[in-house]
Amino acid sequence: xxxxxxxxxxxxLQTALRRGTGTILATVSAEGLPSTAFCSWIVSAxxxxxxxxxxxxxxxxxxxxxxxxxxxxxxxxxxxxLAVRGDAAIVKEQLLTVPxxxxxxxxTIGEIRDHGVDGVVFTPPKYLFADGKEHRDEVERAIFEExxxx
Numbered sequence: 103x104x105x106x107x108x109x110x111x112x113x114x115l116q117t118a119l120r121r122g123t124g125t126i127l128a129t130v131s132a133e134g135l136p137s138t139a140f141c142s143w144i145v146s147a148x149x150x151x152x153x154x155x156x157x158x159x160x161x162x163x164x165x166x167x168x169x170x171x172x173x174x175x176x177x178x179x180x181x182x183x184l185a186v187r188g189d190a191a192i193v194k195e196q197l198l199t200v201p202x203x204x205x206x207x208x209x210t211i212g213e214i215r216d217h218g219v220d221g222v223v224f225t226p227p228k229y230l231f232a233d234g235k236e237h238r239d240e241v242e243r244a245i246f247e248e249x250x251x252x
Contacts, residue, residue, distance in 0.1 A: 111184065111214040112149060118179035119146040122246060124227045126176040127154070129165035129190075137161040142229070143200075143242070144177075145249045150211045152186070153249040158195065158203035166190045166207060173209060176217070178226040183217040193252060199244040206249060 125141045139162040143155035152175070156163050166173070171191060177184040186209070194206040218224065231238045 108214065111216055112211075114179075114182060115177060115184055115186070115211075115214060116146045116149070118177055118182055118184065119144060119152065122242075124178040125154070126178070127156070127162055128174040128176075129162045130170050130172065131161070131165050132168055132170060137165060143204075143245050143249065144175075145246055147208065147250060147252060152188075152209040152211065153193075153252060154207050154209065155197055155200055155204045155245060155249060156192075156207045158205050163192075163205060163207075167192055175209070178224070180226060181218075181224055183224055185213075185215040185217050186211055187213040197245065197248055199241065199248045201241070206252065208252070 122142055122144050125144050127139045127141050129137050129139075131137065139156070139160055141154050141156065145153055147153040156166070171189045173188060173190045175186040175188075177186060188209045188211045190207050190209050192205050193208045197204045197206050
């Protein structure tokens, strides 16, 4: 399989993250223990930066706050799986639009790789709000806006 050039991958990443998508964030503790977290509140914050909402009570938050800033992400988008490596930093300890303790984390992109396979159409995980919880769509819209503004 021929891999697309970096600029093409960066453009694909920007498109995939216009309004979030399922993402697996991997961090490492001071003891070298790996940890993963599923994140859906993630947006592109520029050509070389991602912004995501990270639960302040999580292991991933403790790892980044503790100085272990090297992270990896698997971006799971429509017909696309992109691996991103970079450096994370906590930009804001509490996002105003999130109804629980959640920090704004910025990831400076160091590397993007295509994890797709020719001939395989990937469908990412999706979620829907239960009946009576449709108002959460407005909350998400506000979260994405706050992430994009930094």
